[in-house]
Amino acid sequence: MSFQEIKAKYVRYRNKRLQNKQQFQRSINRSKGGDIGIFVMLGIVAVIMVAPMVYAICQSLKPLDELFVFPPRFFVVNPTGKNYRDLFNLMNESWVPFSRYIFNTVFISFFGTFGNVIFASYAAYALAKIKFPGRQFLFSVVVYSLMFNSTVTGITNFITMSWLGWVDTYFAVIVPSFCYTFGLYLMKQFMETSVNDSVLESARLDGAGENLIFWKIAMPMVKPAWITLIIFVFKDLWNMGASLYIYSEQLKTFNYAIGQLVTAGIARSGVSAAATVVMMIVPITVFVITQSNVITTMSASGMKD
Amino acid sequence: MxxxxxxxxxxxxxxxxxxxxxxxxxxxxxxxxxxxxxxxxxxxxxxxxxxxxSFTTFNLLEWPDFVFMDNYIRLLLDDDIFMTAIINTFKFSMITGPGSYLLSMLFAWFINELRPKIRSIMTLFFYAPSISGQVYLIWTIFFSSDQYGYVNAWGMKLGLLSEPVLWFQDEKYIFPLIVAVALWTSLGTSFLTFIAGFQVVDKSLYEAGAVDGVKNRWQELWYITLPTMRPQMMLGAILAITGSFGFGAVITALVGFPSPNYCAHTIMHHLEDYGNSRFEMGYASAIATILFFMMIGANMLVTKMLRKVGT
Structure with a gap:
């Protein structure tokens, strides 16, 4: 390597560092004391935020003698995998096998999420990019629907469900999640900012139908948004406990079964801690993987009046 | 064209x-x-x-009779528990709604000051409680009423408490505790909206502001960041308010149903009681209608107020 090359490489390196430094240097209007204060405060609150999660993990790794030590200990000293093995055995022995609960949760989460992404994206594309009369009205109804939650509709939905004959079936849980309006809202806002009208227009001039444009042009452009929809709908369905519309034990979810374990009076036992960890690790992992996409989507989510 | x-x-x-x-x-x-x-x-x-x-006596079995305002009159004049529920709901949402909104805003702002790597880790830490299902039940272990409860055990060891406190059974403590747990789980979607909102503010505005005499980070927040973030603030407010009415299940899981002496009884519980246990659908519908107008009303009021900010 010649001297020139090395020098050029160094200059590139130095420029990059300078650039980075400039990017993160937020010295304008920032006092050192304030920075430290904020950091300390964030640290303390972050500890409170994660304490229960860390505790659940510790608890799930404790051997029996540590679980019942007095005064109670927070951290684990001799970690063991026994609780997880016990959980696994317990799952096989219960009246309705635990695999059935897990299957229910996975089944509901998968189909509910999938359906919502398809339905909401179609509607969002139509609202954002096809100028049909009435779209403003439809969107304002969607915005109003963000202003109340499902407790209001729960009672009458029960009547609808029984009329449809869906009480005590998977449909009662999966189909309503297709029309999760916050998903449509996010998707529409994101399509408005990130899908370029001129590209769509030229595709239309080339004779492409709206369906083709939707799949080939719009959907690839809004990847962050549908990833966000997936995590939002998925976490709701995954964390869904006992549903109003489900009676049979065979159709209930994993979260419901865990709730039974925890409230059954063995709250301090390692097994229920292990179950809690299993339950929380899934949505958290999904969020870790998708975080940057979620933030990108949310940045377009503001409500313009 | x-x-x-x-x-x-x-x-x-x-x-x-x-x-x-x-x-x-x-x-x-x-x-x-x-x-x-x-x-x-x-x-x-x-x-x-x-x-x-809500104007009928529907109970899923008989053909409903039209009774006009009877359900509402019974609710407002005859049902003492409903009055408790209304007061509790107001108290609860008045604290958790604005509380979760301000906390989300404040922590999103603080987190925004960090470097990108630490920023995403902190975002995860603060957001995690709202997505990890029933982890909030761990708080019942921390505040368990016997000596094995962490707060009791350590409080007694350090001499702060003389005997175990019945945290989740004592009316005095239930309300603050459920508010605290609700706030703990409430840094959800509105928090993410703010995190994203802070990131899209044009950085050159800050430099321009500094030239124009913005002196510290609080002024920067007030004069530059918040006005440019108004769309996110609107959405965040709606999500926070609607969320503050949705903690019924959390409360039931923490203190049971019905709560001791109805001290944590909200409209959501009242609705569930009449709709899903007693099947008085007409009466429950009246409760649902009142709840609906409460939520829409609170949201309209707040969005109207927020529209005035910065104009």
Missing amino acids: AKEQAVIRNDMSRFKWTLNEMKKHKTGYFMALPFFILFFIFTVAPVLLSFVL
Whole structure:
């Protein structure tokens, strides 16, 4: 390597560092004391935020003698995998096998999420990019629907469900999640900012139908948004406990079964801690993987009046 | 294109023009239809239906009788527990709604000051409680009423408590505790909205602001960041308010149903009681209708207030 090359490489390196430094240097209007204060405060609150999660993990790794030590200990000293093995055995022995609960949760989460992404994206594309009369009205109804939650509709939905004959079936849980309006809202806002009208227009001039444009042009452009929809709908369905519309034990979810374990009076036992960890690790992992996409989507989510 | 349309619009009546537009963009209706049919069945229709049913004595078995305002009169004059529920709901949402909004805003702002790597880790830490299901039940272990409860054990060891406190059974402590746990789980979607909102503020505005005499980070927040973030603030407010009415299940899981002496009884619980246990659908519908107007009212009020900020 010649001297020139090395020098050029160094200059590139130095420029990059300078650039980075400039990017993160937020010295304008920032006092050192304030920075430290904020950091300390964030640290303390972050500890409170994660304490229960860390505790659940510790608890799930404790051997029996540590679980019942007095005064109670927070951290684990001799970690063991026994609780997880016990959980696994317990799952096989219960009246309705635990695999059935897990299957229910996975089944509901998968189909509910999938359906919502398809339905909401179609509607969002139509609202954002096809100028049909009435779209403003439809969107304002969607915005109003963000202003109340499902407790209001729960009672009458029960009547609808029984009329449809869906009480005590998977449909009662999966189909309503297709029309999760916050998903449509996010998707529409994101399509408005990130899908370029001129590209769509030229595709239309080339004779492409709206369906083709939707799949080939719009959907690839809004990847962050549908990833966000997936995590939002998925976490709701995954964390869904006992549903109003489900009676049979065979159709209930994993979260419901865990709730039974925890409230059954063995709250301090390692097994229920292990179950809690299993339950929380899934949505958290999904969020870790998708975080940057979620933030990108949310940045377009503001409500313009 | 636009010019052409304008000419066409002059040529025909408004109605005809709309019809023409509808025909031209009919694919739009086909694409929006599946979602909106379901939306109508599971969201719009239930609201309308519960409004209608609230004037009847529907109980799923007999043909409903029209009783006009009887349900509402009974609710407001005869039902003492409902009054408790209304007061509790107001107290609870007045604290958790604005509380979660301000906390989300404050921590999102603090987190925004960090470097990107630490920022995403902190975002995860603060957001995690709202997505990890029933982890909030761990708080019942920390505040368990016997000596094995962490707060009791350590409080007694350090001499702060003389005997175990019945945290989740004592009326004195239940309300603050459920508010605290609700706030702990409430840094959810509105928090993410703010995190994203802070990131999209144009950085050059800060430099311009510094030149124009913005002296510290608080002034920067007030004069530059918040005004540019208004759309996110609106959405965040709606999510926080709606969320503050949705903690019924959390409360039930923490203190049981009914709560001791109804001290944590909210409208959500009252609704569930009459709708899902007693099947007095007419009466429950009246409760649901009141709850609906409470939520919409609170949201309209707050969004109206926020619209005034910065104008």
